[in-house]
Amino acid sequence: MTRIALCGVAGRMGQVLRQLIADEPDLQLVGGIDRESLDGEAAAQLGCARVYTAEQAAPLITESDVIIDFSSPVALRALLAHDPGTLAGRALVVGTTGLTDADHALLDDAATRAPVVTAANFSVGVNLLLQLVESAARVLAEDRFDAEIVETHHRRKVDAPSGTALALARAVAHGRAVELATVRRDGRSGEVGARPTGEIGMHAVRGGSVVGEHRVHFFGEAERIELAHVATDRRLFAEGALLAARWAAGRTAGRYDMSDVLGF
Numbered sequence: 112m113t114r115i116a117l118c119g120v121a122g123r124m125g126q127v128l129r130q131l132i133a134d135e136p137d138l139q140l141v142g143g144i145d146r147e148s149l150d151g152e153a154a155a156q157l158g159c160a161r162v163y164t165a166e167q168a169a170p171l172i173t174e175s176d177v178i179i180d181f182s183s184p185v186a187l188r189a190l191l192a193h194d195p196g197t198l199a200g201r202a203l204v205v206g207t208t209g210l211t212d213a214d215h216a217l218l219d220d221a222a223t224r225a226p227v228v229t230a231a232n233f234s235v236g237v238n239l240l241l242q243l244v245e246s247a248a249r250v251l252a253e254d255r256f257d258a259e260i261v262e263t264h265h266r267r268k269v270d271a272p273s274g275t276a277l278a279l280a281r282a283v284a285h286g287r288a289v290e291l292a293t294v295r296r297d298g299r300s301g302e303v304g305a306r307p308t309g310e311i312g313m314h315a316v317r318g319g320s321v322v323g324e325h326r327v328h329f330f331g332e333a334e335r336i337e338l339a340h341v342a343t344d345r346r347l348f349a350e351g352a353l354l355a356a357r358w359a360a361g362r363t364a365g366r367y368d369m370s371d372v373l374g375f
């Protein structure tokens with residue numbers, strides 16, 4: 112039995128995860144973490160015996176095999192701020208996006224004591240797309256093909272561009288053996304001039320209830336290649352995160368991503 116603590120339990124992803132965990136005989140939700148600590152009926156409505164704040168979650172963490180986090184960078188930082196021993200022997204699966212370099216440094220530190228799986232997108236299809244985009248970028252050279260990434264998400268998403276769009280941009284840059292920071296262009300407005308060779312454009316569209324759509328365009332003079340992924344149900348991210356949770360439980364400490372979990 113793998114015991115799971117869910118950070119962001121009251122959120123959209125938290126509730127999908129909770130329902131999936133309830134249907135899996137080898138997984139047990141031992142408690143939740145969110146903005147408010149809850150017990151009794153209020154916690155039961157979220158599928159938990161108890162909900163802790165991230166700051167007070169040490170007893171729950173030590174009772175878990177895996178902590179799955181789909182919350183916010185602030186909550187993740189609070190989780191990682193616990194005494195270093197708290198996380199030792201557990202696994203951490205992080206889906207939260209909008210993380211800074213400093214957050215990744217905190218995760219690197221946690222990965223010296225625990226297996227840490229991070230993914231901007233836990234869908235199997237998106238992780239395949241990342242590989243396809245990197246291969247395409249290797250062939251579709253920057254002097255002949257302009258790469259532009261367009262992502263679309265629901266109106267409540269708070270970070271832009273999406274973590275997946277950034278991962279796709281890194282895949283293009285990696286395929287072309289360039290540093291993303293030197294060629295990245297976030298949107299265009301005003302007198303921006305002609306498009307420089309090698310730029311990787313990123314554009315975020317927000318509206319309605321769109322679960323997540325990512326398109327990578329390679330525009331040539333006489334042809335255009337598009338690689339796309341369209342998510343229609345956030346259940347797919349939750350299924351990938353549970354795959355990662357089972358894979359990570361009991362594994363050696365270290366930083367991992369979905370290519371490790373999926374064996375790509």
Ligand code: NAD
Nearest residue numbers: 119121122123124145146182183186206208231232233348
């Ligand atoms: P949401 O806003 O519906 O849920 C977030 C939950 O986290 C809420 O219940 C909120 O109260 C809680 N939370 C936020 N800050 C907190 C804090 N400081 N302390 C305690 N709890 C806190 O969002 P969502 O759609 O469920 O997405 C959550 C995160 O997961 C976002 O970063 C989103 O981009 C990311 N996400 C990742 C993937 C993936 O595959 N990696 C897929 C979907 C969403």
